[in-house]
Amino acid sequence: MMRALRLHGDRDLRLESVAPPPPPTAHEVQLRIRAVALNHIDVWGFRGMAFAKRNLPLTVGAEAVGEIVAVGSGVTGWKIGDHVAPYGAATCGVCKACREGRDNLCENVGGVKGFHLDGFAQELMNQDARLLVRVPGALSFEDAACGPITFSTVEHMLFDNAKLEAGETILIHAAGSGIGTVAVRIAKDLGCTVIATAGDDEKCAKAKALGADHVVNYSTQNFPTVARRVTGKRGVDVVFEHVGASTWSGSLLSLKMGGRLVTCGSTSGVSAETNLMMVFQRQLRIFGSFGASMRNIADGYAKMSRGILPVLDTVVPLERFAEGLERLESRRVFGKIVVTL
Numbered sequence: 222m223m224r225a226l227r228l229h230g231d232r233d234l235r236l237e238s239v240a241p242p243p244p245p246t247a248h249e250v251q252l253r254i255r256a257v258a259l260n261h262i263d264v265w266g267f268r269g270m271a272f273a274k275r276n277l278p279l280t281v282g283a284e285a286v287g288e289i290v291a292v293g294s295g296v297t298g299w300k301i302g303d304h305v306a307p308y309g310a311a312t313c314g315v316c317k318a319c320r321e322g323r324d325n326l327c328e329n330v331g332g333v334k335g336f337h338l339d340g341f342a343q344e345l346m347n348q349d350a351r352l353l354v355r356v357p358g359a360l361s362f363e364d365a366a367c368g369p370i371t372f373s374t375v376e377h378m379l380f381d382n383a384k385l386e387a388g389e390t391i392l393i394h395a396a397g398s399g400i401g402t403v404a405v406r407i408a409k410d411l412g413c414t415v416i417a418t419a420g421d422d423e424k425c426a427k428a429k430a431l432g433a434d435h436v437v438n439y440s441t442q443n444f445p446t447v448a449r450r451v452t453g454k455r456g457v458d459v460v461f462e463h464v465g466a467s468t469w470s471g472s473l474l475s476l477k478m479g480g481r482l483v484t485c486g487s488t489s490g491v492s493a494e495t496n497l498m499m500v501f502q503r504q505l506r507i508f509g510s511f512g513a514s515m516r517n518i519a520d521g522y523a524k525m526s527r528g529i530l531p532v533l534d535t536v537v538p539l540e541r542f543a544e545g546l547e548r549l550e551s552r553r554v555f556g557k558i559v560v561t562l
Contacts, residue, residue: 224562225343226542227278232267234281234543242347247295249347252287252307256366257342257542259558260284260399261488264550266336275337281542282342282560283309283335284370286362296350304356306369306522307341307348308515309334314351325377325512342542344562354518357526363559365522367399367531371557372521373513374485375403378461381517382508383483387412389458392448392475394468396433397424397555400485402532404461405431410529416451418444418468420552427555431532439468448475456480466490476505483508532556 222238229235245251262283289303299305311331312319318326334340356365378400379385391408395401396417408415409432417433419425425436435451437444448457456477462468463486470493472482482505499505525531534556537545545558 223344224539225280226282226539228266228281229278234267234546235278236540236542237278239343241345245291245293245296245347247293248350249293250289250296250299250305250350250353251291251345251347252305253290253345254282254285254287254341254343254562255362256286256562257282257539257560258284258366258369258371258399259542259545259549259560260370261486261549262333262336262370263546267546267550275332279335280339280341280343281335282340283333284366285341286356286365286368287341287346290345293350299350299353304358304360304362304365306354306356306365306518307334307346308352308354308518309340309369310512311338312352322514322516324514342539342560342562352515354515354522357522360522360525363533363536363561364525364530366559367403367533367557368518368521368525370513371399371403371531372525373517374510375400375407376517376520377513378483378485378508378510379404379407379459380520381514382510383459383461383481385411385413385459390414390416390452391459391461392416392418392444392457392472393433393461394418394439394464394472395420395488396428396431396436398463399531399554399557400463401461402428402431402556403529405433406529406532407524409433410524414451416444416448416457424555443471444468445471445474452477459483462486464489466493469493469495473499473505476503479504479506481506481508483510485510534558536561538562 312327313329465487467489
């Protein structure tokens, strides 16, 4: 038997003893999961906010790292002992998007693990070998667990979509979040000027210590005014948006002529008014960004390998997974919460 964290209903998480998976099939490997990183998609699932029908109980956990403990007969390129990141979406591998390496645009995706399908918060699981990304051996499991969603999301947002360049000015919202802390570190490494927002003075101070050039407490300050002042009234080149309704209008106002806004979230609400005249007159570009490709994961690990590591807020054992979710939901977190198995 093995341990698995199973969701039985709205906020009903149970650590259970379940049967281990069978030996891997010809094109699978079997993983021992070593660490799971928490994300807002876990909170949504915990609350029962599924975007598609799913069968409960469901094993949770959408972002993880593991070690190969068995290899199917038809698998090449992988061996027992390799550290790997399992890709969390059940992509088809044959549609045009998959063939072109745009995995997160799969036309026949079967769901997201930990949300629609059984996820990674279990000691052993089988994974299709084509849906693995190699983890550099020098990385700890705790750091590496933040690669499959956190680092890859930032990579996809900043470079595939916003095309961030050295020397540009970027406004990064919720800089204390998992992706916010990573975005600050990556943008500074690139040589950008970073304006970071956070909801309290303590998080602002931590964002400043992380490398942000300017910080804004958006609960007491007007961040578009700061963005204009910092840029000599020109506006920022890029806005890294994932807060949603409460920051949307200000984010658009903060952009320069022809500026780019990239968004991957809406934690403060899914609907917001948009001044369309401002969008077309100022020739603003708005990019929606969801998930990432396996290439993005590998690019994130390359950055980790040269020292751009995630900020770890809390590391807890599997038995305290629910405690980690509650901390994430309360917004007390600065960086990532990682669960070890």
